[in-house]
Amino acid sequence: MDETTRLVLQGVDKTFSTRSGPLRALRGIDLTLKDGEFVSIVGASGCGKSTLLRIVAGLESASAGELLLDGKPLLGPGKDRGMVFQQYTLFPWLSALDNVEFALSHLPKKQRASVARTFLEVVGLLNFADSYPHQLSGGMQQRVAIARALALRPSILLMDEPFGALDAQTRGLMQELLLSVWERDRLSVLFVTHDIDEAIFLADRICVLSSHPGQVREFIDVPLLRPRVFSQQMGYEFLELKQHVRTLIHDEAARNTGFEEILG
């Protein structure tokens, strides 16, 4: 492997044991994430894309296969991977600042607050440092969650439908905010979503998963210019990509949910 590779997944399998026998969720996933690369993972619901991300995060273990981060095998969760979930995961008893500080126990006490402030500023919420999660909107809570993940200075950022619970306008703004943050540090990002526009708009490369079991159907390069701007979403290139990804996922979803028989 060369030096610019951050994350390597090789032949990752995941089988859940259920009451009705083993359930194969993922099969033979090969995926490489280069340094500073933004990869979106899309697929029909139930294709195992969240499971894949949880395996990288160390919250689930792979049944087979190899996972390497910066050349070292991944065993269990750790601070080297910053995670942002779809659900709001700020601790309600802590202020925004304390939430960001929460994971910085490895730093000297004085430094923690200043690091936390820096990253709240990055997401534009320095004025809300003392606010509690219940006083913040959903979008603001997710921005704090992003600041919390970034403050750990992780090797990669893992995002599991982080904007899935937000309304369309907020989601659009959050995507732009994420891109502007990303342009600054060029972190490696693995971004799971079911929103195809979001996947294309954000990523350098899209990984389309097929379902039952989840397998890599296709990798699609996104040749759109960076820094990305909102209006690119109306461009021909974008729409063409969108049509391609949509078709892949649509056929997949129809096949796996019994719609095919009805729709023909």
Added chain:
Amino acid sequence: MGAFTKAVDAPKSLLRRRRLRLYEPIRRRTYLSLVALSLSLVFALWSWVSYGGLVQNLFLPTPTQVWQAAVTESNTGILWPDIATSVTRIVLGFVVSSVAAIPVGMLMGVYKEFEAGIEPIVDFMRYTPAVAFIPLTLIWFGTSTTQKLVILFIAIFFQEVLLVMDNVKNVPKQFVDMASTLGLTSSQIVRRVIFRAALPGIVDTLRISMGWGWTYLVVVELVGANNGLGFQIQEAERYLNTPEIILGIIVIGILGLIFDFSFKAIYAWAFPYMSRGRR
């Protein structure tokens, strides 16, 4: 007010729809007025029945008689020491039970192994009325304070353990996942996240257990005690002194209210972020 209404010119139908709406918050003043109203109604009913002679005073004394009993008991130095004795007993019993129940309940909520090992015993004890242990504890410990505490422990601990276990189980899974990805160890997650996230529920559990505690305290004081509020009620019964019985009941009720109110105040103060979910 009238001018304001006119200026806004709200349709009358909208204004009238104000009453009895589902989960609608009401003004604090309205709330307190309703509390005062319901209390005065009960008091009025009691006065009407007792002063009006609908029931013999031997069975239901008048408010005046109960007040006189309070003055007498207070002057002869019975009332306040009795209150002190009972409050000490319940606070001791409650603290001992809770200090034991919180860690055990947490372990059971977090580790299935502990749940499997402990829950059957707890369930058995929970379904066995604590009162059934009174004769046995009297043989073991006599009418000592220890005996009271043992009964209170049996009554409170086993209920609390299960409720605390549930409080812990109700902690959102994503908090635990989040904490893992932030690099916390299991024991750090238990202390810094799970305990903290379960704390509002645990405080509610404590408040509810305190309620059972009062019930059982009076029961143990009725059977085999020589002081305390329950004992005084028992004594009064021997002399058909109904004013003192009613007095005892009212004092116990008021003390219960004070404790309950204190817990609610602590809850509101310590967990302002929970107020949203409360209706």
